[in-house]
Amino acid sequence: MADAIFPRIMGASTTKEAWDTLQDEFQGTVKVSTVKLQKLRRDFENLKMKDNETAKDYYYRIREIVNKMGAYGEIIYDKKIVEKILISCTEKYDALISVIEETKDLDTLSLTELMGSLEAYETASEEKDTxxxxxxxxxxxxxxxxxxxxxxxxxxxxxxxxxxxxxxxxxxxxxxxxxxxxxxxxxxxxxxxxxxxxxxxxxxxxxx
Structure with missing residues (x-):
């Protein structure tokens, strides 16, 4: 990026002119990043589990977006991911999620514990149908x-x-x-x- 900007400020006759050029470049970069981050935020909010999608596959899709948001400086903590999963799973998990909400402290429920419960529930459901x-x-x-x-x-x-x-x-x-x-x-x-x-x-x- 520096190599791209340097030729543009070489012709500046004053320090202010060089600074204005740098500021325009920086603001343009910030604007692009902001737009991309806003899109990722919308993607995160709109994300829902697909029919027949496993809990692990859904978590990977969530984590992919969260990692991209982190690259733009926005950190999504596990507590928010837990909340996201609880409200966006498909109906087949309703019974389990009701039990979790009634028996667990959602403020301290870890992502590892939640995923373990979801995957165990999937295994039990498969056995139930066999x-x-x-x-x-x-x-x-x-x-x-x-x-x-x-x-x-x-x-x-x-x-x-x-x-x-x-x-x-x-x-x-x-x-x-x-x-x-x-x-x-x-x-x-x-x-x-x-x-x-x-x-x-x-x-x-x-x-x-």
């Missing part, structure tokens, strides 16, 4: 109460595929997505202490 056929378990069963269309709370013991017995705390109907569309399954047990969603082959045959 079902396994099991020829050894006596009943359909799941640990995810949120997927029941109807649920009657009652306790009973149920046998799982490895021969162990677990306590079921309710029975009801669920809806699952299949290649042929949504299907409803009745008499599904709510078993908090299992690792997977299980469809009993015996029960399916019995129900036709």
């Amino acid at each position: 079902w396994y056929l099991d020829s050894g378990c006596s009943n359909h069963m799941t640990k995810n109460e949120s997927i029941f269309c109807s649920l009657d709370k009652s306790k009973t013991r149920v046998k799982i595929g490895n021969g162990d017995f677990k306590e079921a705390v309710g029975k009801g109907s669920i809806a699952i997505d299949t290649k042929k569309g949504k299907r409803y399954i009745n008499d599904v047990l709510l078993v908090p202490n299992i690792d997977q969603n299980l469809l009993s082959v015996g029960q399916m045959i019995e129900k036709g």
